[in-house]
Amino acid sequence: MQTIPLYQFLDELASAAPTPGGGGAAAIMGAMGAALISMVANLTIGKKGYELVEAEMKSQLAESEALRAQLTDMVADDVGAFNQLMTAYRMPKETDEQKAVRHEAVQAGLKQATRVPLNCAKTCAAVIRVAQRSAEHGNLNVISDAGAGVLALQAALRSAALNVYMNTPFIKDPEFVTSVLEELNALMTEYLPQTEAVYAKVRSRMG
């Protein structure tokens, strides 16, 4: 997926093929957010007037690049989870035994299709923490890029959450569902306001 041309990724996203879809788009938006935070660090390191934040920017860059690699890989995880679920849905359901085996496979598929976007949401939250430092200390000439980055991360986090909410109603394991939703809601409660705080910081530094 990562090696296809950009226009082809967009064409495949638009097509009737079910993947890539919202889950893959969330991962790529998160990766774009991380890339923009990396760009701000790259354009702050070595610049006159930013000597005092150079070490901090190098540490930010290492973090945002590691998180970007994870988010880019999640496009493939999303396709894998979708295919696993589709394979389960297509299993035979003639006999009671087949029905039972299929039910287990579908449930396992739904759980995986929930874990992948939850992981995407967690990784976006980690980039948002880096973005906060980027907006505070990054080069003023490219500070709007930190703003665009955090907006991409906000959209990615909320889109990943939608992909969790899409699957949880079908999962017959209340403990799993409760645990996933508690974790996701804690992320949303903490990090969505933080994205707006980072955006406000960017706007205030733009003068």
Add this chain to the structure above:
Amino acid sequence: MQTIPLYQFLDELASAAPTPGGGGAAAIMGAMGAALISMVANLTIGKKGYELVEAEMKSQLAESEALRAQLTDMVADDVGAFNQLMTAYRMPKETDEQKAVRHEAVQAGLKQATRVPLNCAKTCAAVIRVAQRSAEHGNLNVISDAGAGVLALQAALRSAALNVYMNTPFIKDPEFVTSVLEELNALMTEYLPQTEAVYAKVRSRMG
């Protein structure tokens, strides 16, 4: 730019090269939003239970695909505007005549670097109008993709606005600046609440 592999676009976004940056990212996020709205239409057309909205979905698809093509092209427009501005900044400024010529070129470059993201914001707004109908009538099985689409469009619209706000303080033509900011603020006032309304519609249809 469109023909480079997806991972390379992300690498270039993250790099110290100034383009692609937040402006190009805004255009690509807008294109991703349009692609997801197209996907919902593609996965609604011809599906059982959605016969009554088939004509509407075909019209949505034509609109979102045309707007997606425009947004994808804007990545190149953003690079072009940046290069024009950099060329102007690098012009000689030894004599008074050179200074005057350079000033005019810089001002023309700044105006172009403002028009491109304003156009991106306008195009995102047009896709948001389509997204509203998509969220209301699209296939319930893929309704979270309409949600991810409108979140991408929201981030794209706000990121494009940041790119306008970055340039306007340096433009010495108050009439141009007032006109651009009035148009942009009108778009933000109308369409940002609409993205939240579309998101709320998606959530309500997810049950």
